[in-house]
Structures are given as C-alpha cells and as structure tokens.
Amino acid sequence: MLVLVVDSSTPAVTAALVEVSAGGVTSRAHRCRVDARAHGELLAPQVDAVLAEADVRPRDLAAIVAGLGPGPFTGLRVGLVTAATMGQVLGVPAYGVCSLDGIGHPAAAGEPVLAASDARRREVYWAVYDGAGERISGPDVDAPAVVAERARELAVTAAVGDGAHRYAEVLGLPLRAEPRYPDATALAALAAGRIRAGAPGEALTPLYLRRPDAVAAATRKPVLP
Amino acid sequence: MADEPLVLGIETSCDETGVGVVRGHTLLADALASSVDQHARFGGVVPEVASRAHLEAIVPTMDRALREAGVSIADVDAIAVTSGPGLAGALLVGVAAAKGYALAAEKPVYGVNHLAAHVAVDTLEHGPLPEPAIALLVSGGHSSLLLVDDLARGVTPLGATIDDAAGEAFDKVARLLGLPFPGGPHIDGQARAGDPAAIAFPRGLTAPKDQAAHRYDFSFSGLKTAVARWVEARQRAGEPVPVADVAASFQEAVCDVLTVKALDACRANGIGTLVVGGGVAANSRLRAMAEHRAAKHGIRVRVPRPKLCTDNGAMVAALGSHLVAAGVAPSRLDLPADSALPLTTVSV
Numbered sequence: 425m426l427v428l429v430v431d432s433s434t435p436a437v438t439a440a441l442v443e444v445s446a447g448g449v450t451s452r453a454h455r456c457r458v459d460a461r462a463h464g465e466l467l468a469p470q471v472d473a474v475l476a477e478a479d480v481r482p483r484d485l486a487a488i489v490a491g492l493g494p495g496p497f498t499g500l501r502v503g504l505v506t507a508a509t510m511g512q513v514l515g516v517p518a519y520g521v522c523s524l525d526g527i528g529h530p531a532a533a534g535e536p537v538l539a540a541s542d543a544r545r546r547e548v549y550w551a552v553y554d555g556a557g558e559r560i561s562g563p564d565v566d567a568p569a570v571v572a573e574r575a576r577e578l579a580v581t582a583a584v585g586d587g588a589h590r591y592a593e594v595l596g597l598p599l600r601a602e603p604r605y606p607d608a609t610a611l612a613a614l615a616a617g618r619i620r621a622g623a624p625g626e627a628l629t630p631l632y633l634r635r636p637d638a639v640a641a642a643t644r645k646p647v648l649p
Numbered sequence: 650m651a652d653e654p655l656v657l658g659i660e661t662s663c664d665e666t667g668v669g670v671v672r673g674h675t676l677l678a679d680a681l682a683s684s685v686d687q688h689a690r691f692g693g694v695v696p697e698v699a700s701r702a703h704l705e706a707i708v709p710t711m712d713r714a715l716r717e718a719g720v721s722i723a724d725v726d727a728i729a730v731t732s733g734p735g736l737a738g739a740l741l742v743g744v745a746a747a748k749g750y751a752l753a754a755e756k757p758v759y760g761v762n763h764l765a766a767h768v769a770v771d772t773l774e775h776g777p778l779p780e781p782a783i784a785l786l787v788s789g790g791h792s793s794l795l796l797v798d799d800l801a802r803g804v805t806p807l808g809a810t811i812d813d814a815a816g817e818a819f820d821k822v823a824r825l826l827g828l829p830f831p832g833g834p835h836i837d838g839q840a841r842a843g844d845p846a847a848i849a850f851p852r853g854l855t856a857p858k859d860q861a862a863h864r865y866d867f868s869f870s871g872l873k874t875a876v877a878r879w880v881e882a883r884q885r886a887g888e889p890v891p892v893a894d895v896a897a898s899f900q901e902a903v904c905d906v907l908t909v910k911a912l913d914a915c916r917a918n919g920i921g922t923l924v925v926g927g928g929v930a931a932n933s934r935l936r937a938m939a940e941h942r943a944a945k946h947g948i949r950v951r952v953p954r955p956k957l958c959t960d961n962g963a964m965v966a967a968l969g970s971h972l973v974a975a976g977v978a979p980s981r982l983d984l985p986a987d988s989a990l991p992l993t994t995v996s997v
C-alpha cells in the first residue's frame with residue numbers, strides 16, 4: 425500500500441512516499457528541507473516531488489499519515505491541512521501520529537530516551553520513551569531545566585532531537601545524533617497497524633499544548649490616551 | 650453555460666472560513682463557517698484563534714460547498730485561494746488547503762488578492778464589470794479606493810486609510826457605546842432611530858489643505874477620538890448618552906467621507922461605474938447615500954447583496970473564474986501566503 429507521510433512540526437519540512445506491506449514499511453521517495461519560515465512554500469512542492477519521483481499518481485495512495493506535533497502552530501497546521509484536504513479529495517483515511525514519536529521511537533535502544541524539539545520562547549516540546557520505544561511521558565512543553573529534572577526522575581540516559589541539541593548544556597544528557605527531526609518512515613510504521621487494518625481516518629487535531637495568546641477586551645486600553 | 654470555467658474559491662484571510670463555487674458569473678454555492686463568536690469577548694479578531702478555527706472548518710465547509718453546488722472536485726477547472734492580504738497564520742491555512750486540494754485532484758491553483766476578490770464578487774450579482782471602474786472597499790481590515798483598469802491583470806490604488814479602517818472605527822465606536830462586536834450592524838441598527846445631524850463630528854482629510862497629498866485617502870482615527878471625547882464629556886457631566894444620535898452622527902460622518910471621495914475619483918477619471926465592497930458596504934446608510942449622490946452625476950453604483958459584501962469564498966471563486974476566462978497563468982505550488990500582498994498584484 426502506498427502511503428504519503430507529511431510532517432511540519434519542526435523546522436524540517438518533510439514529505440515522503442512509503443510502501444506499507446505485511447512485512448514492514450519501506451521508503452520509496454523522500455524530501456526534507458530545514459527552514460523554519462517556509463513550511464507553506466515548501467511542503468506542497470515536496471509532496472509533488474515524491475509522487476513524481478516514484479511515478480505515483482495521487483489516486484494511487486491508500487492512506488496519508490501526518491505528524492500531529494507538538495510544534496510551532498503556524499508551520500504545524502500546514503502539514504495537517506495538507507493531509508486532511510488530500511485525504512478528503514482522494515477518499516482515503518488520514519492518520520495522525522505524535523511527531524515526537526517519530527524522533528523518540530526510532531532512537532530507543534534498551535534504555536529510556538528523551539526526545540525534544542524546539543518550542544521557541546526558551547522552551548521545548550518533549551516526551552520520554554522506554555527502551556522499546558514506547559512513550560512513557562509527554563508530550564509536554566516546558567523549560568529545558570524542568571525537562572532535565574523530569575528526565576532524571578524517569579532514569580533517562582540519552583537525549584535526541586533538535587531541541588535536545590539546542591539545550592544540550594541544560595539537559596546534561598548524552599546526545600544521539602539521529603533522528604534530529606521526525607522520521608517519516610518511523611511515523612508510517614507507527615500508523616502501520618491502522619493502515620493495514622483499514623481503520624477509519626481521524627480528524628487531524630494538532631497537539632497544541634499551549635493556549636492561544638489573546639488579550640481580553642476587559643484589559644484593553646481605553647480609546648483615549 | 651457549460652463551457653464557462655467552474656472554479657472553487659477558498660477564503661481564510663480573517664475570521665471567516667469560506668468556500669464558494671462559481672461557474673462563469675453564476676454563483677453555485679457559498680459555504681461559510683465563522684469564528685466571530687470566539688472573538689467577541691476579546692473585542693477583536695484574535696489571530697491564533699482564527700487560525701485554529703480555519704483548520705477545523707475547512708474540510709466540512711468544502712464538503713458543504715460541493716454538496717450545495719452539486720459538483721465534484723474532479724469537475725472543477727481551477728481552485729482559487731486568497732493568498733493575501735490578511736492575517737498571516739490564517740491565510741496560510743487556506744493556501745495550504747488549496748494546494749492540498751489542487752495536488753490531490755490534479756488541478757491548477759490560483760493565489761489571488763483578497764481586495765480584488767471583493768471587487769470581482771459583484772460580477773455574480775450584476776454581470777461583467779465595465780472597465781475601467783472605481784472600487785471603494787471598506788471593511789474592518791481595509792479602506793481603499795481603487796481604479797480597476799483590468800480586473801484580471803492589475804488595479805491601481807488611488808488611496809487608502811492612513812490610520813484605522815472604516816470597519817475598525819465602527820467596532821471602536823460600538824464599544825464606546827456599549828454595543829457588541831462586530832460593531833457595524835449594531836451602529837447601523839441604532840442609527841435608524843437617531844438624528845444624523847445631531848452632532849457635527851469631523852470629516853477626516855476633507856479640508857482643502859488635504860487635497861494635494863490625501864485627496865483619495867481616508868482617516869478615521871480623529872473621528873473615533875472625537876466620538877470618544879463627546880461621549881466621555883457627557884458621562885463626566887452625569888448626563889445620559891443619546892446612543893442613537895451618536896451612532897447616526899458617527900455613521901453619517903463615515904459615509905459622507907467615503908462617498909464624497911469615491912465619487913470625486915469617478916468624476917476626476919471620467920468613470921461612470923462605482924463598485925462598493927467589503928463588510929462596511931453592508932451598511933444601509935452607505936448604500937443609500939452612495940446611490941443618491943451618484944445619481945446626481947449619472948454614475949452607476951454597484952453594491953452586491955450584504956452576504957456577498959462580507960468575506961466569503963464566492964468572491965474568491967468569482968475572481969478565479971475571471972482569471973481563468975482571461976487566460977491568466979495559474980500560480981506555482983510554492984505560492985506563499987503574503988499578509989501584505991500589494992493591491993497591484995491581482996494573482997500571484
């Protein structure tokens with residue numbers, strides 16, 4: 425089954441075409457560009473490019489998988505709305521996967537690992553995975569010092585992801601180089617059970633974790649200075 | 650006619666998620682989801698709240714539009730989307746959605762200018778627009794006077810507000826008077842019972858000295874402040890505020906300036922058609938005053954019905970249909986959302 429994977433939860437804008445079979449998930453074509461300010465420009469051409477490279481028409485897709493974040497909202501929505509609208513037109517299910525799982529799950533190697541991505545405002549989005557790659561805490565958004573404390577409590581022995589690299593000193597954990605951003609094949613693998621079973625698609629609701637910034641009218645300045 | 654372009658239009662530049670379907674100049678569907686209630690308690694549109702609402706609303710709104718029009722996305726010739734100007738995060742949801750639809754259905758996508766779409770929507774009501782025409786666009790986000798030489802390829806900005814948009818002034822004055830957000834319909838309603846000549850509020854940028862630099866520009870900030878001072882003086886004196894009279898006098902000042910300048914632009918350029926669009930074009934006094942004054946000069950005023958004046962998907966589809974018919978090339982898939990898209994750019 426041919427599956428399109430998109431993730432725009434981090435500065436890396438990712439589109440991939442994967443083949444999901446009984447035996448596993450294999451990558452057929454992959455595009456990833458790191459640019460925190462151009463998700464809207466980059467994603468659609470990348471989707472177009474992976475389909476063209478594999479000589480696949482959109483109607484050949486059996487499902488779409490999208491990273492639900494957490495991630496900076498504006499960029500995150502680009503991936504989710506792309507997946508939702510394409511799924512709507514093609515009449516195929518769209519499945520969401522926590523984007524941090526695409527970092528933490530493939531990085532797991534016997535001991536607990538912390539996955540973190542940059543949340544701006546001096547915070548990180550984070551989750552902790554056990555030795556088998558199962559998420560045991562998070563996703564959450566906190567200051568790196570708070571995350572370091574939680575990681576100690578959970579006996580984490582390594583950290584992975586762009587956010588972990590950015591705040592390596594505060595976290596004080598050995599770093600894994602890869603994956604730095606959500607891995608498309610891993611995201612597809614985490615949805616493979618639903619894909620193979622033909623499970624119904626889901627509303628792709630972002631993992632926002634933060635409330636919108638909004639100034640209530642009651643606290644606004646009067647019209648006159 | 651079956652050979653006229655069938656175009657989908659997507660609008661998400663502010664707080665309305667709109668999907669319209671148009672064939673040529675015929676409106677087939679105009680589905681709308683609004684997040685206005687979620688913003689009311691903040692007294693204005695909160696960008697992140699609007700963006701979240703667009704993401705939730707886009708798929709169901711598209712479903713409704715296609716059902717209402719009785720067409721499938723496979724039947725359409727193109728997908729048009731507002732690529733600017735507007736709220737950056739809100740625009741991005743619509744642009745990404747349009748690309749998703751275009752990619753999946755293998756259709757061309759047109760990123761279009763929101764303001765040009767406000768002009769184009771009138772073709773759904775009154776047929777092809779004579780060119781050149783003058784357009785007056787007034788809403789909560791914009792107040793502009795344009796010369797429309799060629800709606801498919803370029804419009805010339807003549808003037809714009811130098812401070813508040815006209816709709817913004819309505820919202821702020823409504824708040825002063827204790828009326829709910831958005832203020833336009835409430836001011837309009839109160840004004841019906843008031844005396845428009847009760848209070849002489851200022852008409853911004855209409856003095857002879859303003860003619861050289863600001864002949865076609867607007868300013869509503871001084872008017873808003875004058876209303877605030879007037880109301881607060883009453884309150885300080887412990888006197889009741891005559892809400893209907895204030896609303897009517899304020900509305901009269903706004904409509905007076907808008908129509909005087911729009912008709913001045915028509916006469917100075919020898920143009921016989923004035924199109925009025927944007928949310929404030931739904932104001933009953935503006936419509937009546939524009940028609941009354943234009944008639945004296947033999948100028949025809951075209952104002953679409955109120956539902957088409959406010960932001961909607963049909964206006965974007967109408968412009969898209971016009972672009973397809975004019976043979977304009979579609980946008981590329983890396984089309985950006987541009988919150989400050991200049992008026993001179995009709996399609997990207």
Ligand SMILES: [Zn+2]
Nearest residue numbers: 763788927960
């Ligand atoms: Zn508008």
